[in-house]
Amino acid sequence: MISIIIPVYNVEEYIKECLDSLLMQTYKDLQILIVDDGSTDKTMDIVKDYEDKFEDFTILYQKNQGVSVARNTAFDYIKGEYTIYIDPDDFLELDMLENMYNRAEKVNVDIVISEYYVYYDEKDSRNYIEKYMIDPRRIYNNYEVMNLMLNYELQGQLWNKFFRTELLKQIEFKFEPHRYIQDAFPVFKAIHLSKGIAFIDKPLYYYRQRATSTVHKKNAKLAEDYYFAMSSIINYIEDKNIKVDKKSLNIFRIKVLSHFIAHYTNAHEENNLKSFKESKYNELSVKNKDFLFLNEISKDDKLKLFLWNCGLYPVLKKIKNR
Structure with a gap:
C-alpha cells in the first residue's frame, strides 16, 4: 500500500x-x-x-x-x-x-x-x-x-x-x-x-506554477523562513559532523546567500548590507575569493554577490526597478 x-x-x-x-x-x-x-x-x-x-x-x-x-x-x-x-x-x-x-x-x-x-x-x-x-x-x-x-x-x-x-x-x-x-x-x-x-x-x-503560491510571495517572513531552512541544513551537517564534500558545502553556502539576498531585499526597501551585517543573517556571508573563480557559480550569481559585498546591490536594484 x-x-x-x-x-x-x-x-x-x-x-x-x-x-x-x-x-x-x-x-x-x-x-x-x-x-x-x-x-x-x-x-x-x-x-x-x-x-x-x-x-x-x-x-x-x-x-x-x-x-x-x-x-x-x-x-x-x-x-x-x-x-x-x-x-x-x-x-x-x-x-x-x-x-x-x-x-x-x-x-x-x-x-x-x-x-x-x-x-x-x-x-x-x-x-x-x-x-x-x-x-x-x-x-x-x-x-x-x-x-x-x-x-x-x-x-x-x-x-x-x-x-x-x-x-x-x-x-x-x-x-x-x-x-x-x-x-x-x-x-x-x-x-x-x-x-x-x-x-x-x-x-x-x-x-x-501559481502567482498566488506561497513560494512566490515577497515578504519578510519568506526571507526569515528561507534562512531558517537553509541554516538548519548547514547546522545539521556541522552538528552531526557529516563528511559531505567540502566544495559542495561551499557551493551551497554561496548559492544560499545569493537566493537569500533576493528574499531579503524584497522584504523591506531599506534592507541593505549594513542591516544584514548587524543581523543574525550575517552568518551566511561569503567572501569574494570564495566564489569568483568557481565554475559552478553562474556569472549572474557572481555579479550579484560581488555587488552585494560592495554594498551596491540594493542601490542598483532600486534603479533597475524604477
Whole structure:
C-alpha cells in the first residue's frame, strides 16, 4: 500500500484535477489522507465527492494552521509501506505511483526520486522538464545525494520523492510549523539517514506554477523562513559532523546567500548590507575569493554577490526597478 498525504486549503480550482489523477493511477492499493486546513471555499465539497471512489479515503480536519501542521496531523494515520506527499494544486502522470513502487521494490531502496514538469498551463510555452544529471540504473548512497542537494543539482521539495514509511517513522519525519519553506531540511535529513536512493529519469509529476503560491510571495517572513531552512541544513551537517564534500558545502553556502539576498531585499526597501551585517543573517556571508573563480557559480550569481559585498546591490536594484 502507498499512503498519499494531501494538505488542502482553498484549492477549489485545482483539487479535482489532483484527485482525478490519483483515481486513475495504474497502481490501485492506495490510502488517501486529506487534511483540510480550514478551507473556506468549495474545496471540501469537491473532496467529499471522492470519498466513495477510493477504497481507503480519510478526511482529517483542523483549524487553519498551515501546511506543515496539516502534514504532521496526517503522519500518525499512515498505513502504507510507502508514503508520498503531494500538493493539492498539482497532479500526477497516471503511472507515477506504479513506477515509483516498482523501482523501490526492485532495488530495495528507502527513497525514489523522479523528474518533474514545471507546469504553467497546458499550452504554455514556459512549461519545461526539471531533469537530473544522474544514472537511472544506479543506486546512490546518501552522501552522493546529499552532495547533489548541496550543489543545487537536486531540490528539497517533497512531492517528487517516494519514501519507505519505515524510514519516516524511524526519524519522526515532521515539519516545522508556520514556515513557508518547510520541506528542504526534513528531506535532507531523510536522505542522510536512508540506506539507498534511486532515480527515475522521466517526469512523473506536474508542479503547477501559481502567482498566488506561497513560494512566490515577497515578504519578510519568506526571507526569515528561507534562512531558517537553509541554516538548519548547514547546522545539521556541522552538528552531526557529516563528511559531505567540502566544495559542495561551499557551493551551497554561496548559492544560499545569493537566493537569500533576493528574499531579503524584497522584504523591506531599506534592507541593505549594513542591516544584514548587524543581523543574525550575517552568518551566511561569503567572501569574494570564495566564489569568483568557481565554475559552478553562474556569472549572474557572481555579479550579484560581488555587488552585494560592495554594498551596491540594493542601490542598483532600486534603479533597475524604477
